[in-house]
Amino acid sequence: MDFQLSTEEEAFRDEVRAFIEQNLPSDSDRFNPAALANWNQKAREARYIGFAWPKDVGGGGGSIMQQVILKEEMAKVKAPSLGTCFMGLAWVGPSIIQYGNEKQKQQYIPEILDGAYQWCTGYSEPDSGSDLASLKCKCVRDGDEYVVNGQKIWTSIAMWSKMIILLVRTETEVDQKHDGITCLLVPMDDPGIEVRPIRNMGGGAVFAEVFFNEVRVPVENRLGAEGQGWQVTISALANERSSIAEVYGLTRKMEDVKQLARETRRAGKRAIDIPSVRRRILRAEMKIEAMRLNGQRFLTKQLKGEPLGSETSINKLHRAALEVELGELAVEINGSAGTLTKGSDEAPDDGAWAQFALGWPEVVIGGGTPNIQKNIIAERILGLPKD
């Protein structure tokens, strides 16, 4: 066991720190578009955007350890994200790099790295949520084109996206439902595409329903082979598994909740001195630390060249529980005022906590519900019979 960095790793860490020192926008510039554009420009030049991707497609070619160091250093200073094309960087890009042809790589990868526009993800359907492979969105080939008819749902940022990575069914008579699924890269400006934002319980709208009516997509926009869509998706979702960024996100929220508990007085004492609040804070912190160390155990496996399997569901379950718990804790600490929303005179932090406490489903349900994660662990790791 050894948790120290090697000399080369330390050198890379120093390089990242120097970059941050030089380029991090000041606190007052955190939301200034020009400052953020400059940050991304510099990050692009340093190849920190798409840092894990191969150099020949414009990525940084960073080793696993370097990726971890980069994320850790950025998280420590609460740096703005590296790049702005969130889904493009998270899984569209990796899918194109793995399954795309030369033309697709040359066309899309630089635009993702530059943050030229947003991508959205058309996977879930009204009747295909946790059971994604049962999707039905119809796709028929007609000469050099595919014709798509059907509906997607829970498509985050569809209304702000220029492109969608879309899973469709090209074959219905299949032995296994995972077969007959194809992946298409589709421009959102097609007149046959209609986007209807869905208002969430927090009052805002981030995800949408997307309707496809006789949408014609050139065959050259297919990613991977026809019927290979499931593999394309699975390998892309595997990219989502590194939990390091999640841990830092939770750590920040934890710090904020602790601060809130120190500053808020309930019945004459600080909230943090109420034994049950104190216990919940300490337990949440303990679990975040366990997540961090779980992540390091997974990382060790990756460094040894072993693929990560279903064990990543461990941290997904922790994260789901903690997202809910931290929101609940904050609202409870705020007492009666905890229910007040933005715009109320008495709302603590102008309703930010109320909004946070209504925001967890996006994370908790989005990446596979906790019950699905438990099935994965029970069946794939413990070897219990499938449902």
Place this chain on the structure above:
Amino acid sequence: MNFGFSEEQELLRAEVRKFLDQNASIEETRKIVESQEGFDRHLWNRMAELGWVGLTMPEQHGGMGLGLVTLLVVLEETGRSLFPSPLISTVIAAKAIERFGNDEQQARWLPGLADGSQVATFALLEQSDDLAAEGIELTSTRDGDDVLLRGRKLYVPDACTANLIVVAVRSGADPEAVSLVVVESDAAGLEATDLPAMDLSKRLGKIDFSDVRVPAASVLGSPGTAWPAIRYLIDLGAALVTAETVGAAEQANQITVDFAKERIQFGSPIGRFQGVKHPLAEMYVDIESYKSLIYYAFWALDEGEDGAALAISRAKAYASETFPEAGINGVQLHGGVGYTWEYDIQLYLKRGKWMRPMFGDANYHYDRIASLGGL
């Protein structure tokens, strides 16, 4: 960056596993715990010959001089088998002598511990059941070249089998005026009594000290300054207990998983039902997670990292909340047979009862985390 065990450590794990599979099946263990001493001297001696008892003890005194991380793999396996032995007690006592004793004291006691001829333990708790310095009331009074010990220690692991007892004693009125004294169990006025408890594989006892006369040369370090040393021994004890618990919890869950695959109800193995598989998955998540915490804590202890105590308390708090639950879950998921003496899952439930208060329960460790981390 390597959060894993070395090849040598993995080999050691395989060796220990083989030894336990051959010599300490659960049937054997059930017999051993019914014996007078509650452990098997013959197996203990063989473990000592293999170097496992003295693994972390200094080489010049017959030990192997290895780090605690190496001992961790041994403990995970002994825990998995619920193997009854005074290994943890002896290691804690030896660490006390090694870290806080002088050369002469080390040369006098450590070789006998490393070669297994002597069993040792650490006697801390008393009537107050308080792990704070104030909880130590057993008095130590200077009398010429000797000290006289008077009082009673409770919940002492392996009290009746230990030849050497490292005793925490009070040597002044100041709350932290405490000392560590090494007492041989045949000293006049010392009487150890077994305290029958739920977990038959872990013996607890009380030790009465009726003016036990011990040479002042048996005091470790300077008298009245041992609180930091005792603090360290509590942390170490919590770490060792938690490490053993990792293997035990994994096995409790495994036994239940195996049962759920075999037991047919409503026409299918009960492990197919989410009401059964989800608690097992949740348990897996918690065991893996406190495992990460305790692995890191052992590394931090070996490296002398500042964060070691905090890491231990997090691990022990998490383990104290998880492992007893694994036993309860296991018995419940077994149904009626889980309640029988014959099935093994109940043995793990009882181990959970033993480990929970041992060197601090979750309440204690959460408080300690708060004081170490500055809420």
